[in-house]
Amino acid sequence: MTQIDSTCLIDDDPIFVFAVKRILKSSHLSENFSVYNNGKEAIIGLKQIIDSGKTIPNLILLDLNMPIMDGWQFLDEFIKLKISQKTTIYIVSSSIDPADFNKAKTYEQVSDFIVKPITRESLLEIMQIKA
Amino acid sequence: MKELYKQLFQKHNLTTNENEMGTYMDSLQESMAIGSWEVNLLTNTATWSTMTKTIHEVEPDYKPNILEGINFFLEGYNRDLVTKLFNRAVNHQEKYDTDFQLKTAKNNLKWVRIVGYPVIKDGVTVKIIGALQDITDKNNLIKSLELKEKLISTTFEHAPNGMALINLKGEIISLNKSFCGFLGYTKEELIGFKVNTLSHPEDINIIPNNIEALINGTLDKFKCEKRYFRKDGSIIYCILSVSVLRDEINNPIHFISQIIDITERKFAYKKVESLLQTTKNQNEKLLNFAHIVSHNLRSHSGNLEMLLDLMAAEIPEQTKNDFFPLIKEAVIKLSETIQNLNEVSNINSSKKEKIKNINLLQFVNNALGSFRAEILETKASINIDINDKTEVSIIPAYLDSILLNFISNAIKYRRENIKPVINISAKKTKNYIKINIKDNGLGIDLDLHKDKIFGLYKTFHRHEKARGLGLYITKSQIEAMGGKVKVVSQVNKGTKFTIYLKHDTN
Incomplete structure (x- = not known):
C-alpha cells in the first residue's frame, strides 16, 4: 500500500479531524497532515506552501459547510491559484442534498463526493484509489 | 266609427236595389275585415253578412240561428258576457261594444270586437243589429307586447343584480330594488342623483375615464370592479357593467348600469x-x-x-x-x-427530480427483481396484470421506492402458514393510471388506524421489522408526483393499496 505523502483536511469539525487523523495514522497510510478550519485558512496555507517552493498535499478532504469561506468558495479560489502540481480533492460532507452532489460534478478538480459519516473502510478505499 | 256602422247597418233598412247594394257592402266589409249581423226579435231569426260568415269560418250558405251564434263564443266568461250584453240590449235597449274570444267552425280561436245596437220601434226592441271585427292579429300583437313589457319590467325590478337607467349627465332615471338595496338608499333618494358621487375616492375616475369611449361607440360595453360607499358609510365591492342604449339614428339616449355585489366574495x-x-x-x-x-x-x-x-x-x-x-x-x-x-x-x-414517462409493466418487473430471494423463501405468488403499453408519468426513483415499500410490506406482513398471494394490476381511468397492489396478508384494522395509516412513525403490527416511516414516505412521494393513494383492508383477509398516478404527459 503506497503511502500518501501528505493529506490536507479542510473541516471545522474537530471530531471529524480527530477521527480521520487516527484512522490514517493507525493504518500508516499518511503521516503528514495539514488541517485548516475553513476555506480561507486553507487558501492562505496552500499559497504559502507554493510560495516557499514546497509540494502541496496530494490529497485534500474538503468539507462544504464551514464558516468564513465554505467548500465551494474554496474550490473557486483554489482554481484561481492555477496550481501545476497534481492533487486530488474529495468533498466529504454531511450534506445529502442532490443539488450539492450535482454541483460537485461540475468541478473537474473534485474526484468524488463522500457523505459523512466516513468509515474506516470508506476512507481506506479512497486512499487506495488515490495510491 | 259611428258613421261607419250607420252606413253598414243602413243596408238592412234598404228595400230597393238590395242585391246590388249588398254586393257593394260585402266588398266593403271584406276589405275592412268587418262583418255585420242582425237578429230579428220578432221572427227570432239571425242574418250574417258574408264577412261575418268568413270570420266564423262557416260555409257561405250557412244559415245562422241565435243559439248557434252564441255557442261560437268560448264557453264560460265569453259566452256568459255576450249573452248578458245581448239580453241587456234587448231588455234595456243598451248598445254594447266589447272584445270577445270565439271558436270558429274550424276550431280556430279568434279575438273579435262585437258591436250590438238595439233597433227600437214604438218603444219596443225589434232587432239587434251589429258589427263583428276580427281583431285576432292586432290583439295578439298587443298581448305579446304587453307580455314582453311585463317580462322586462319584472326582470328589471326583481333582478338579483342592481340595475339602473342613467341619463347622459350621470343621473339615475330609474333603478331596481337590488340597486337600492346594495347602496342602502331608497328609490326616491337615488332618482335624479349622480351615482358616481357615491364612488370610493380611489375609484371615482374609472367611469369618467371610460365614458367617452362608450358614448362614441369604441366601447360597446364597459366592465370594472368598483367600490361605492353605502348610505351607512360602509364600502360595497361591486362588479359594474355599463352599456349604452341608442336611438334609431345611433345617438346615445342613456346608460344601463348593472352592479353585482361582490363584497362577501371579496x-x-x-x-x-x-x-x-x-x-x-x-x-x-x-x-x-x-x-x-x-x-x-x-x-x-x-x-x-x-x-x-x-x-x-x-x-x-x-x-x-x-x-x-x-x-x-x-x-x-x-x-x-x-x-x-x-x-x-x-x-x-424539492421538485427538482425529473418526471419521466416510463413503461409501467417493465418498471414493475424490474422492481420485483430485487425480491427474488424473499419470493422464493416465502413461496409467494405474484400475479401481474398490466397492459404492456401502459405508460405513466413519474419520478423513477420515487416509483421504485413506492413499489419496493408496498411489495415488501405485502411480503413482510403475510399471515403465518398462508402462502402469500400478491396481485398487481393497473387500469387506465380518465385522469389517472390506477395501480392496485392487493395481498392476502395480516390486514390493517382501518377502524382503528384509518387516520394514522399514512402518518409518520405509525406501525400497525408487532413485527420485528416494522418501521413506521414507509407509508409516510410512500404517500409523500406519490403526492409529489401529483398522485394519490387509497387503502382498503380487512384484518386477516388482506390489504389493497390503490395508487393513482398521472398518465404519460403527452
Whole structure:
C-alpha cells in the first residue's frame, strides 16, 4: 500500500479531524497532515506552501459547510491559484442534498463526493484509489 | 266609427236595389275585415253578412240561428258576457261594444270586437243589429307586447343584480330594488342623483375615464370592479357593467348600469389569501426546520458513529462491556431516524427530480427483481396484470421506492402458514393510471388506524421489522408526483393499496 505523502483536511469539525487523523495514522497510510478550519485558512496555507517552493498535499478532504469561506468558495479560489502540481480533492460532507452532489460534478478538480459519516473502510478505499 | 256602422247597418233598412247594394257592402266589409249581423226579435231569426260568415269560418250558405251564434263564443266568461250584453240590449235597449274570444267552425280561436245596437220601434226592441271585427292579429300583437313589457319590467325590478337607467349627465332615471338595496338608499333618494358621487375616492375616475369611449361607440360595453360607499358609510365591492342604449339614428339616449355585489366574495377571497400566505409561511418554516434539524443532526450522529467505529478498531478491549453495544445501537437508530427525516424533507422540498414517462409493466418487473430471494423463501405468488403499453408519468426513483415499500410490506406482513398471494394490476381511468397492489396478508384494522395509516412513525403490527416511516414516505412521494393513494383492508383477509398516478404527459 503506497503511502500518501501528505493529506490536507479542510473541516471545522474537530471530531471529524480527530477521527480521520487516527484512522490514517493507525493504518500508516499518511503521516503528514495539514488541517485548516475553513476555506480561507486553507487558501492562505496552500499559497504559502507554493510560495516557499514546497509540494502541496496530494490529497485534500474538503468539507462544504464551514464558516468564513465554505467548500465551494474554496474550490473557486483554489482554481484561481492555477496550481501545476497534481492533487486530488474529495468533498466529504454531511450534506445529502442532490443539488450539492450535482454541483460537485461540475468541478473537474473534485474526484468524488463522500457523505459523512466516513468509515474506516470508506476512507481506506479512497486512499487506495488515490495510491 | 259611428258613421261607419250607420252606413253598414243602413243596408238592412234598404228595400230597393238590395242585391246590388249588398254586393257593394260585402266588398266593403271584406276589405275592412268587418262583418255585420242582425237578429230579428220578432221572427227570432239571425242574418250574417258574408264577412261575418268568413270570420266564423262557416260555409257561405250557412244559415245562422241565435243559439248557434252564441255557442261560437268560448264557453264560460265569453259566452256568459255576450249573452248578458245581448239580453241587456234587448231588455234595456243598451248598445254594447266589447272584445270577445270565439271558436270558429274550424276550431280556430279568434279575438273579435262585437258591436250590438238595439233597433227600437214604438218603444219596443225589434232587432239587434251589429258589427263583428276580427281583431285576432292586432290583439295578439298587443298581448305579446304587453307580455314582453311585463317580462322586462319584472326582470328589471326583481333582478338579483342592481340595475339602473342613467341619463347622459350621470343621473339615475330609474333603478331596481337590488340597486337600492346594495347602496342602502331608497328609490326616491337615488332618482335624479349622480351615482358616481357615491364612488370610493380611489375609484371615482374609472367611469369618467371610460365614458367617452362608450358614448362614441369604441366601447360597446364597459366592465370594472368598483367600490361605492353605502348610505351607512360602509364600502360595497361591486362588479359594474355599463352599456349604452341608442336611438334609431345611433345617438346615445342613456346608460344601463348593472352592479353585482361582490363584497362577501371579496372578503372571503382576502381571508383565503391571507390563510394561504400563513400556510405558505408555516410550510416554509417547517421545511426549513426539517432541513436544518436533519442536516445539523446528521453531522453529529455521523461523528458519533465514526467515533464508535474508531473506538472498536483501536481500543477493542474498551468495547467489551454491556454498554458499548447498546450505545452503538442507539447511535445507529439515531442516524436512521435522521436519514428518514431527511428523505421526507427532501420529497417535500424539492421538485427538482425529473418526471419521466416510463413503461409501467417493465418498471414493475424490474422492481420485483430485487425480491427474488424473499419470493422464493416465502413461496409467494405474484400475479401481474398490466397492459404492456401502459405508460405513466413519474419520478423513477420515487416509483421504485413506492413499489419496493408496498411489495415488501405485502411480503413482510403475510399471515403465518398462508402462502402469500400478491396481485398487481393497473387500469387506465380518465385522469389517472390506477395501480392496485392487493395481498392476502395480516390486514390493517382501518377502524382503528384509518387516520394514522399514512402518518409518520405509525406501525400497525408487532413485527420485528416494522418501521413506521414507509407509508409516510410512500404517500409523500406519490403526492409529489401529483398522485394519490387509497387503502382498503380487512384484518386477516388482506390489504389493497390503490395508487393513482398521472398518465404519460403527452
